[in-house]
Amino acid sequence: MKPHLWPRSLAGRTAALLLLGLMLVQGLGLTIHALDRVELQGIVQAREIGGRTFSLWRNLVLLPPERRAAFLADLDMPPGLLASYDPIPVVIPGMPPVSPEVERRFRFGGPPPPPAEHESRFQLDNGPPPPPIPNRFRPREILAAAAPPSGFLLSMRFPDVGWLNLRIDPPAPRPWHSESFLYAFIAMSLCAASLILWGVRRLIRPVAQLAAAADALGRDFNAPPLPEDGPEETSTAARAFNTMASRIRRFVEDRTQMIAAIGHDLRTPITRLRLRAEFMEDDDQRRKMLSDLAEMEAMIDATLAFARDDAAKEPSVAFDLAALCQTVLDEAADAAPEQAEQLTYDGPDRLRAQGRPAALKRALANLVANAVKYAGDAKLCLSVDNGAAQIRIEDSGPGIPESELERAFQPFRRLEGSRNRETGGTGLGLTIARNILRAHGGDVQLRNRPEGGLSARISLPLAT
Ligand SMILES: Nc1ncnc2c1ncn2[C@@H]1O[C@H](COP(=O)(O)OP(=O)(O)O)[C@@H](O)[C@H]1O
Numbered sequence: 209m210k211p212h213l214w215p216r217s218l219a220g221r222t223a224a225l226l227l228l229g230l231m232l233v234q235g236l237g238l239t240i241h242a243l244d245r246v247e248l249q250g251i252v253q254a255r256e257i258g259g260r261t262f263s264l265w266r267n268l269v270l271l272p273p274e275r276r277a278a279f280l281a282d283l284d285m286p287p288g289l290l291a292s293y294d295p296i297p298v299v300i301p302g303m304p305p306v307s308p309e310v311e312r313r314f315r316f317g318g319p320p321p322p323p324a325e326h327e328s329r330f331q332l333d334n335g336p337p338p339p340p341i342p343n344r345f346r347p348r349e350i351l352a353a354a355a356p357p358s359g360f361l362l363s364m365r366f367p368d369v370g371w372l373n374l375r376i377d378p379p380a381p382r383p384w385h386s387e388s389f390l391y392a393f394i395a396m397s398l399c400a401a402s403l404i405l406w407g408v409r410r411l412i413r414p415v416a417q418l419a420a421a422a423d424a425l426g427r428d429f430n431a432p433p434l435p436e437d438g439p440e441e442t443s444t445a446a447r448a449f450n451t452m453a454s455r456i457r458r459f460v461e462d463r464t465q466m467i468a469a470i471g472h473d474l475r476t477p478i479t480r481l482r483l484r485a486e487f488m489e490d491d492d493q494r495r496k497m498l499s500d501l502a503e504m505e506a507m508i509d510a511t512l513a514f515a516r517d518d519a520a521k522e523p524s525v526a527f528d529l530a531a532l533c534q535t536v537l538d539e540a541a542d543a544a545p546e547q548a549e550q551l552t553y554d555g556p557d558r559l560r561a562q563g564r565p566a567a568l569k570r571a572l573a574n575l576v577a578n579a580v581k582y583a584g585d586a587k588l589c590l591s592v593d594n595g596a597a598q599i600r601i602e603d604s605g606p607g608i609p610e611s612e613l614e615r616a617f618q619p620f621r622r623l624e625g626s627r628n629r630e631t632g633g634t635g636l637g638l639t640i641a642r643n644i645l646r647a648h649g650g651d652v653q654l655r656n657r658p659e660g661g662l663s664a665r666i667s668l669p670l671a672t
């Protein structure tokens with residue numbers, strides 16, 4: 209089968225295979241039925257013709273020879289049977305012999321077939337059975353020859369004088385003669401086909417559900433578990449999937465708790481260190497020490513905040529992504545009023561999306577804050593492409609060296625330029641943003657714009 213005719217889905221393939229099988233079985237069934245019918249028709253025809261010939265002969269042989277021709281002329285012959293009373297046989301030597309098939313069915317040469325049981329019963333209803341023909345009335349000779357295309361000639365010699373010549377053309381067999389059979393057959397095939405389509409779709413549904421659940425788990429960590437009912441195999445798969453999801457959830461929760469615990473425990477020694485630093489003689493060294501310790505504390509605070517947020521388990525809801533983007537810009541403008549003019553939004557007024565709005569707001573705010581911090585301006589463009597929101601946050605600042613574009617996402621990674629700045633954060637902003645977006649099934653990439661500045665490109669699936 210050509211690849212483009214072969215369906216791609218499992219349901220399509222299963223249904224196609226079953227339908228092909230159905231067609232094959234139906235075709236075979238039809239052939240068997242037709243052959244059987246043809247055979248049956250042949251037997252019935254042979255019996256009918258045999259019976260007719262027999263009664264014709266019986267009537268003629270009892271008549272005086274001079275009245276036979278007139279009697280024949282008065283008879284109504286059924287289609288396919290011609291009879292005449294002649295002085296000579298129509299079958300002459302050299303004519304093609306009849307086929308063995310005809311020979312077997314009509315049993316030439318032997319005595320005429322005895323009436324079958326049902327025939328005699330049938331005749332009983334119509335009157336007394338015909339008297340048996342005495343031996344002296346039997347044909348003295350029977351000659352048979354084939355008469356193309358499908359008929360045959362029969363010459364039977366009367367015991368006294370003359371021949372009964374017959375030309376028999378059995379009607380062609382009609383395997384499909386009943387119209388209702390055709391309708392019944394079509395109806396049966398349609399029923400079977402729709403049953404197959406319905407059944408396959410029902411049976412395959414859990415596979416699609418499993419795929420959807422795996423996809424949902426990638427976007428929403430707290431997606432509801434799969435229903436564990438249905439046939440044995442699918443419920444086993446669903447149970448395995450749910451177990452896997454809960455293990456992953458527990459694993460991540462354990463890690464987050466560990467980070468929180470470490471961060472928390474580091475605070476005490478840092479506080480002690482700060483107290484000790486106060487006693488340092490060298491002013492310069494003391495200032496540096498205290499600033500390092502402040503940086504460490506800020507990092508720990510950021511880590512703790514991150515871990516706390518992650519554990520907050522915000523539910524996934526429907527929200528307006530366009531409004532969220534505008535809010536992020538508004539809040540950035542409030543934080544830096546002197547740059548409010550430089551913050552622009554380009555996109556629809558409303559865009560329905562599914563996700564955790566507070567987390568997403570944090571991701572976008574981190575990216576906008578970077579643009580404001582390192583460039584002093586930000587342009588947020590929102591559009592929809594292929595069922596996913598595309599957000600670009602562009603600035604016209606210094607950008608990031610190509611080799612650092614990916615590394616900037618690492619935790620606590622800060623580039624040289626910003627290390628010494630007063631504005632510096634802790635280097636977790638991009639890490640958190642990417643983390644949140646990936647948890648929604650999306651991602652963020654950084655790119656330097658050809659005209660200068662950095663562009664953060666976000667893709668975010670709209671529906672969970
Ligand atoms: N828009 C930008 N323009 C230039 N550099 C950027 C921009 N955004 C991020 N960076 C660089 O990437 C680093 C990592 O960013 P981030 O994770 O937000 O940490 P932070 O802002 O706390 O320093 C920043 O220190 C900065 O050097």
Ligand SMILES: [Mg+2]
Pocket residue numbers: 574577578633635636637638
């Ligand atoms: Mg930042």
